[in-house]
Amino acid sequence: MNILQGDKSPNSGENLAAYVKRIRLFLGLNQRELATIAAIHLQSLGKIERGLTAKLSSHSKAGLASALQVPVEYLEAVSRGTSIESVSKLKFCPSCWTPGNPADPLWMDVRANFCFICGGKLGDRCTHCQQTISSLKHRFCPFCGTSYKSVAFS
Ligand SMILES: [Zn+2]
Ligand SMILES: [Zn+2]
Incomplete structure (x- = not known):
């Protein structure tokens, strides 16, 4: 996977909820489509996008990263609230x-x-x-x- 995806890297201060939603819309997917591709429950995705899930399970993380076509490190960075500079x-x-x-x-x-x-x-x-x-x-x-x-x- 090419990790040089500038437009998909988290913005500074962006949290997990905002980030997942932004990339989902960027890919033109609705919540149901993304949940299906990521193999996670629609309710789980809804919770993530409403900011009710601060920490992703490794299953959701891997599924979302592949569905959103972003490195797992990006999801970890927004979950932790650290900037992407420090992880990349x-x-x-x-x-x-x-x-x-x-x-x-x-x-x-x-x-x-x-x-x-x-x-x-x-x-x-x-x-x-x-x-x-x-x-x-x-x-x-x-x-x-x-x-x-x-x-x-x-
Ligand atoms: Zn060189
Ligand atoms: Zn050495």
Whole structure:
């Protein structure tokens, strides 16, 4: 899934109810259609959109994310009330990271600047074109083709 979906990312301050409703309308679905696609009860969706459900079950979260075609992280961010910047900012150690693997949560901590394993500086963008890294499922920068693993982060 492409997570670079600018128009579907949560607006700052948007809560779960407003977010789900906005994306549903964006996709041109009514509540019944969305509930069917997401495989959740219509009543559950109604509760979510009325702001009565603050925390999604993992089943609803996965179903809604796939039905709304957004990353699960977006739903988690709006549920927690955190801004998407703090969840979408990937940082990793280019020395210790194994290509194809997700970044270690310790690297992703907003306060972390250095690798907890080797002490090296963490990178969050392609040194060649300066585009921030959107997904470590990619081994190469999708913008310029530079390998994330081999580049020396400065
Ligand atoms: Zn390291
Ligand atoms: Zn690049």
